[in-house]
Structure formats: structure tokens, C-alpha cells
Amino acid sequence: MIEKEYLASRVAAANEAQLVAIMYEGLIDTFNECITYINKKENLDTLMDKSRDILAELIATLNGDSEIANNYKSIYLYVNNIITEGFIMKDESKFEEAIKVITPLYEGWNELGEKMYMDNIQENKGPKLVAGMTYGKGYVNESIMNNQDRWEKG
Known part of the structure; x- marks a missing residue:
């Protein structure tokens, strides 16, 4: 494993x-x-x-x-x-x-x-796309950072 x-x-x-x-x-x-x-x-x-x-x-x-x-x-x-x-x-x-x-x-x-x-x-290149998830009580939010360094809903 x-x-x-x-x-x-x-x-x-x-x-x-x-x-x-x-x-x-x-x-x-x-x-x-x-x-x-x-x-x-x-x-x-x-x-x-x-x-x-x-x-x-x-x-x-x-x-x-x-x-x-x-x-x-x-x-x-x-x-x-x-x-x-x-x-x-x-x-x-x-x-x-x-x-x-x-x-x-x-x-x-x-x-x-x-x-x-x-x-x-x-x-000093970072990743082209960064994704993350935040957890709250009873829900999950997914966000993606695009190339313009702005977070968007995933």
C-alpha cells in the first residue's frame, strides 16, 4: 500500500x-x-x-x-x-x-x-493551476487559482 x-x-x-x-x-x-x-x-x-x-x-x-x-x-x-x-x-x-x-x-x-x-x-515558476478544498460544517467548497492569481469557485 x-x-x-x-x-x-x-x-x-x-x-x-x-x-x-x-x-x-x-x-x-x-x-x-x-x-x-x-x-x-x-x-x-x-x-x-x-x-x-x-x-x-x-x-x-x-x-x-x-x-x-x-x-x-x-x-x-x-x-x-x-x-x-x-x-x-x-x-x-x-x-x-x-x-x-x-x-x-x-x-x-x-x-x-x-x-x-x-x-x-x-x-521560479509555480504550478499553472492550484486547487484546494475548504471544509465547513456539512459542506465542502472547492476553489481553483487560475493563472491570474485569482481564486474561483471550482
Whole structure:
């Protein structure tokens, strides 16, 4: 439960690049779990589904038909093929290979996310939208601060 709450708070506070890095991190963690559970089929099935869901989400986030988008799609499909082979053959080395492919992508997106975070702090930018709730006896008021620093009814 605590792990899910921690992940939810990380996702809520993350910028765009950090969200991608979190997905890569989840993928690497899942591949490591696959290596651990390679001989326990019931756990491996669930982990493979999770891995494929993350890869599908990464593919779905690609926009357009640019060379970069096509290269990323090729990488994701290649990783899917590797882990499928690893699953079928119960071969840990296939999951290790997938980790080697994904790790540089994770490191790059993680570094970009940190740079974006630091740039945001240095520019002293606050959040674009702030929301809050006030509680009274028998009612709840929701307020939203817009970009003009004015509170409005939510």
C-alpha cells in the first residue's frame, strides 16, 4: 500500500520527462522481477503482462511519424520480442539484454526530467493551476487559482 501511495505522489509531482523515466524504471524493475521468478510460471505470467502494458503505453505516447518516433517504436518492439523469447525459453539472459537496452533510455529521460525540474525552480515558476478544498460544517467548497492569481469557485 505504501509503495502505491509513494508511486502516486511521484507521478503527481513529475514533469513530462520524469513521467517517461518512471515508466522506464517500472519496466526495468519488472524485468528484474522476471529474472527472479523465471521458474515460477504463475508470477512470470503476471509480470509479462505488466511489461507488455508498459511497453504498449510507451508506444501509445509516440506522436507522429518522425524518425525519432519510429526509432523508439522499433526499440520497444525489439524489447517486446526479447522478453517474449525469454518468457518462452525461460532464459534470464533475454531479460538482462532487455534491461541493457532500456537502461540508457531511462538514464537519458531521468536526466532530462531533473534538468527540467531545476530549470523550473530557477525560473521560479509555480504550478499553472492550484486547487484546494475548504471544509465547513456539512459542506465542502472547492476553489481553483487560475493563472491570474485569482481564486474561483471550482
